[in-house]
């Protein structure tokens with residue numbers, strides 16, 4: 001019956017709907033005070049207090065310490081989802097290593113690990129390595145609720161690889177599995193826990209051998225119709241430029257990918273390049289300034305179109321620090337409309353950013369339920385039913 005199935009998806013009473021808003025906010029943000037819930041949902045203090053009381057009584061939420069006390073001697077209580085609602089496994093398959101993070105529904109990190117592999121390692125071997133590593137980090141009997149996986153490179157262009165990865169983890173853990181591009185997930189993680197936290201909108205660019213990124217709008221990753229939004233690396237900066245691996249010409253990645261910057265500067269490694277910059281080497285400085293200007297030009301274009309002046313830079317190239325950030329910031333500031341104040345920050349989450357993004361992918365996906373404490377059998381999915 002159509003009306004019935006619809007009613008299952010959409011809370012049919014205002015109380016249920018408001019409860020969903022509160023649970024959804026806690027799930028995305030990890031923890032929030034009652035005042036923050038009032039601001040986030042637009043509900044009255046009285047309504048939030050009443051609903052919070054019911055959710056506490058039902059065991060769906062718990063009281064936890066708030067991150068930042070607002071005044072000395074006063075520690076306001078925050079609410080979080082019940083950590084027993086299940087663990088989330090986040091993974092990042094990078095070109096030559098896999099990162100694993102396990103977090104609970106209240107956003108506490110339970111464990112993490114990384115393993116390297118040769119970049120030629122076949123996908124079934126990579127999956128076996130990752131499943132073993134995940135089981136080690138999960139050790140214990142806490143229930144697993146879902147898995148979020150970041151994968152380097154194009155997702156849409158390799159459906160067989162993505163399906164094989166999803167199947168391997170579904171078979172191993174018997175829980176919902178979600179996948180996305182790992183650079184996009186790193187951007188999502190920065191928006192939840194890192195350099196872009198607390199703000200609704202941000203442009204994230206990951207500058208490594210490849211150049212990818214994410215567009216965060218209203219606190220959510222914008223994926224676009226074809227799931228490729230945030231591909232800053234394949235914005236054309238010169239139609240007559242070199243051929244890119246994406247088969248277009250003159251993409252940003254051709255000029256600011258790590259290999260291109262090293263080749264232009266004559267440095268063997270990023271550490272050598274940083275030393276040259278610190279010594280005031282003119283060639284190194286000219287190359288990195290030009291790279292920063294190209295990055296800034298692409299970001300100011302995106303920032304103008306989307307009206308988003310907040311930028312986070314991540315990836316290997318950011319070891320160059322202010323040598324890179326300064327020309328990016330100057331170029332964005334120069335080209336942003338209407339004297340908007342641009343902010344350019346460095347990513348904060350380090351090597352586990354993609355795996356943390358896998359955790360966030362699951363926590364931000366309302367199709368995966370976190371309605372209450374799960375039974376321990378969910379850990380393996382193959383245990384006694």
Ligand SMILES: [Zn+2]
Nearest residue numbers: 234244246251
């Ligand atoms: Zn390209």
